[in-house]
Amino acid sequence: MSWYYIEGILILSGINLVAVLGLSLLTGFTGLFSFGHAGFMAIGAYAAAFATMKLGMNFYVALLFGGLMAGIIGYVLGKLTLNLKGDYFIIATLGFGEAMRLILDNIQYFGGARGWPGIANYTNLTNVVIINVIGIIILVNIINSKHGRNMKAIREEEMASNIIGIDVFKYKLKSLMISAVYAGISGGLLAHYIGFLQPKMFQLIKSTELTIIVIFGGLGSVTGSVVGAIVLTALPEVLRNVKEWRLVLYGATVVFIMITRPQGLMGGKEFRVIHIIKRIVSKLKAPLNKEVS
Amino acid sequence: MSLLELKDVTKQFGGLTAVGNVNLKVEENMIYGLIGPNGAGKTTIFNLITGIYKTTNGEIYFNDSRIDDLKSFQIADVGVTRTFQNIRLFKNLTTYENILTACHFNTEYSMLDAVFRSKKYVKGEKLLHEQAVELLEIMGLENRKDVVAENLPYGLQRRLEIARALALRPKLLLLDEPAAGMNPEETLQLLDLIRKARDQFKLTILVIEHHMDLIMNLCDKITVLNFGKELAEGVPDDIQNNPHVIEAYLGEGDAEC
Numbered sequence A: 001m002s003w004y005y006i007e008g009i010l011i012l013s014g015i016n017l018v019a020v021l022g023l024s025l026l027t028g029f030t031g032l033f034s035f036g037h038a039g040f041m042a043i044g045a046y047a048a049a050f051a052t053m054k055l056g057m058n059f060y061v062a063l064l065f066g067g068l069m070a071g072i073i074g075y076v077l078g079k080l081t082l083n084l085k086g087d088y089f090i091i092a093t094l095g096f097g098e099a100m101r102l103i104l105d106n107i108q109y110f111g112g113a114r115g116w117p118g119i120a121n122y123t124n125l126t127n128v129v130i131i132n133v134i135g136i137i138i139l140v141n142i143i144n145s146k147h148g149r150n151m152k153a154i155r156e157e158e159m160a161s162n163i164i165g166i167d168v169f170k171y172k173l174k175s176l177m178i179s180a181v182y183a184g185i186s187g188g189l190l191a192h193y194i195g196f197l198q199p200k201m202f203q204l205i206k207s208t209e210l211t212i213i214v215i216f217g218g219l220g221s222v223t224g225s226v227v228g229a230i231v232l233t234a235l236p237e238v239l240r241n242v243k244e245w246r247l248v249l250y251g252a253t254v255v256f257i258m259i260t261r262p263q264g265l266m267g268g269k270e271f272r273v274i275h276i277i278k279r280i281v282s283k284l285k286a287p288l289n290k291e292v293s
Numbered sequence B: 001m002s003l004l005e006l007k008d009v010t011k012q013f014g015g016l017t018a019v020g021n022v023n024l025k026v027e028e029n030m031i032y033g034l035i036g037p038n039g040a041g042k043t044t045i046f047n048l049i050t051g052i053y054k055t056t057n058g059e060i061y062f063n064d065s066r067i068d069d070l071k072s073f074q075i076a077d078v079g080v081t082r083t084f085q086n087i088r089l090f091k092n093l094t095t096y097e098n099i100l101t102a103c104h105f106n107t108e109y110s111m112l113d114a115v116f117r118s119k120k121y122v123k124g125e126k127l128l129h130e131q132a133v134e135l136l137e138i139m140g141l142e143n144r145k146d147v148v149a150e151n152l153p154y155g156l157q158r159r160l161e162i163a164r165a166l167a168l169r170p171k172l173l174l175l176d177e178p179a180a181g182m183n184p185e186e187t188l189q190l191l192d193l194i195r196k197a198r199d200q201f202k203l204t205i206l207v208i209e210h211h212m213d214l215i216m217n218l219c220d221k222i223t224v225l226n227f228g229k230e231l232a233e234g235v236p237d238d239i240q241n242n243p244h245v246i247e248a249y250l251g252e253g254d255a256e257c
């Protein structure tokens, strides 16, 4: 394996991770499932590509622009559908994702279903890593605030959240918007990495992949999402040698993890270096204490 | 002026009148009891006061302003909160996190403050932490601080639910069968705790309970419901000796024996 190849996998993992981080807030911390986040990625991808290629905007401003557009559409979608009870919201997101793709299929200005080639390659490993670090810091800071706790409360018990004064609708909307912004930025990165956009890239299967990564990593764990994004993006590439068995093995791995660890790899826990050091220290101390007693 | 007033409140589910033309006046600083046989409509009244159900008819006033057209979270904002008959904790969060979450609107900082860890955020979080720790101590939960709520023994779960409600600094607290499933010793402790909380937080309390000795001991005034209607209202002594109440509780057949 050449470095070029590994770098490619890392960049794709990183691009996925940005979207997964946002979805982790929505699904892992607020308890709302979505099967339409590929739609937000598509909005971000086309908006960012439009900004750089047609308006000549700076790449990073264009990424923010893409994220913002996705966030605005997320707001509208949320306003319309978040009042629906649980399962109906999922169906609404599914419909939204597919509608987004069909709309783009028909916008000839962006190349329609044939696609849009020749987008500049501004995405590289460095900026993907930096954006992920920023994305993780923002996410963790939100989660460790009263706003994040309100979202967790909604995930745990909606009625109790209401009676302690949490505006459940408002917080679901905030969570959806933030996750849409993350997906939008991820889409912008993808457009400027592949250099080519086609509505087909943002099918239901893409939304499902993002949700699988969040669940695989463990709901309510940011580190789980990071590990999940890297493992599950790399896995199909690593398995490329076994050709037609690739997707079977991918599916089998996911099922295996779900059966052996239904809470996901990390399941609500965070991987902290300090914890591990503490554990090792306490293990080292244990025999010493025995000698004393 | 009463703190809470229900005027002719009715709630129907299809053809069933769960609550029919109920009037209730709870004065400030009182501990008010709501009793009645199973299915009398007690919990439904709590659901109406806290906005979980909308009234079919009638009006509910708190501090002289109407609250029956408000949403649940807004009713919490004006100072009314509750516990649930079937405990509803944030199960996967710790005792501390349950209380900390409920302290949330005792400080104001935006999401941007949180993202940038501004001074406002740091100050706000410190305040919330102090309040949560104080409540843990008052409620005797400090040594269970980091226990995940669903792993707490049953009695402590009930207690945590009260602690979480107190975190809002409410003016009116509704307790739905707080002693359900507790042994006599735990019930006695609870009695003390409710009194202590009332005095310390200057609370008004409306409580539903089936433990008669607890209710008669604790309450300044009691309303008895039966089939959604008010059967009697008065001080504990009157209620205990009211023939209608005895009849409703024992059933007509038994009353003749």
Ligand SMILES: Nc1ncnc2c1ncn2[C@@H]1O[C@H](COP(=O)(O)OP(=O)(O)OP(=O)(O)O)[C@@H](O)[C@H]1O
Residues within 6 Å of the ligand: B013, B016, B018, B036, B037, B038, B039, B040, B041, B042, B043, B044, B045, B085
């Ligand atoms: N959401 C609902 N839909 C239909 N009927 C309901 C609903 N909630 C309550 N009821 C009915 O209203 C009546 C009153 O119920 P409620 O729960 O208020 O009784 P309760 O006095 O709290 O009884 P318990 O002591 O058993 O808790 C019952 O007949 C119940 O079946």
Ligand SMILES: [Mg+2]
Residues within 6 Å of the ligand: B042, B043, B044, B085
């Ligand atoms: Mg009840």
